[in-house]
Amino acid sequence: MNPLFLVRVVLVATSHPGNIGAAARALKNMGLSQLVLVTPKHFPDTEAIARASGADDILQNATVISSLDEALIGCHLVLGTSARARQIPWPILNPKEAAELAINNLKKQHKIALVFGREHAGLTNEELERCHYHIQIPANKNFSSLNVAAAVQILTYELQMAYLQWQQLPTKMQKQESALEQNNLPCTKDNLELFYQHLEQTLINIHFLDPNKPKHLMARLRRLYGKAQITKLEMNILRGILTETNKAIGSKN
Numbered sequence: 001m002n003p004l005f006l007v008r009v010v011l012v013a014t015s016h017p018g019n020i021g022a023a024a025r026a027l028k029n030m031g032l033s034q035l036v037l038v039t040p041k042h043f044p045d046t047e048a049i050a051r052a053s054g055a056d057d058i059l060q061n062a063t064v065i066s067s068l069d070e071a072l073i074g075c076h077l078v079l080g081t082s083a084r085a086r087q088i089p090w091p092i093l094n095p096k097e098a099a100e101l102a103i104n105n106l107k108k109q110h111k112i113a114l115v116f117g118r119e120h121a122g123l124t125n126e127e128l129e130r131c132h133y134h135i136q137i138p139a140n141k142n143f144s145s146l147n148v149a150a151a152v153q154i155l156t157y158e159l160q161m162a163y164l165q166w167q168q169l170p171t172k173m174q175k176q177e178s179a180l181e182q183n184n185l186p187c188t189k190d191n192l193e194l195f196y197q198h199l200e201q202t203l204i205n206i207h208f209l210d211p212n213k214p215k216h217l218m219a220r221l222r223r224l225y226g227k228a229q230i231t232k233l234e235m236n237i238l239r240g241i242l243t244e245t246n247k248a249i250g251s252k253n
Helices: 017-029 046-052 056-060 095-106 148-166 178-183 189-205 217-227 232-248
Strands: 007-012 034-038 063-065 077-081 112-116 133-135
Touching: 007 017, 007 148, 017 034, 017 046, 017 056, 017 148, 046 056, 077 095, 095 112, 095 133, 095 148, 112 148, 178 232, 189 217, 189 232
Parallel strands: 007 034, 007 112, 034 063, 077 112, 077 133
Antiparallel strands: none
């Protein structure tokens, strides 16, 4: 079982269904699946489905409940987001630190809740007191309140990055396409010879090379291209240029 299945994303009193859909999309993007909605104003809703953009399964399996306490049943670690400083000091983490703490708990098979508040006011003090840690996303101090779905995307991204590092999986997209690998192979000698023949004839056609007085031009060009270690893709480009050059001057060669 993927350990990220133990993470539930809890949205409290979300007023705009589009934010629920966008949050569902963020979950699916980052490999999470548990979405819990505490007293959403509008759900289910067509706007949520539209904004989910294919994460319909996350919405269909979302749990709708009436209280935050119910949403947190069984959780070993609760992380609540807050953009504002609170009167009572509480342990505060940034998203990266929160993700690292979450992964350390996932290693022990602990269940985790990431809690997000209302669009207009976030979580109340009473709701934040239900959390072990508060998460603050570094932002413009004069405009620090993020859209709830954007906040979900940031935290789930950091969690996914921490998970990939834990599992020693790539954190960057790897080029897997066999066609690309083939194109990056060095050009073979026989293809180089065909290219030199094509190049020589083209230079003659554009009157750059006099076949009666060739001097050492082709030898110098052979040395130039030989040092370049041309790949198959690059050779295709060069041959294409020669072909179009001959077309432009009306030559059949």
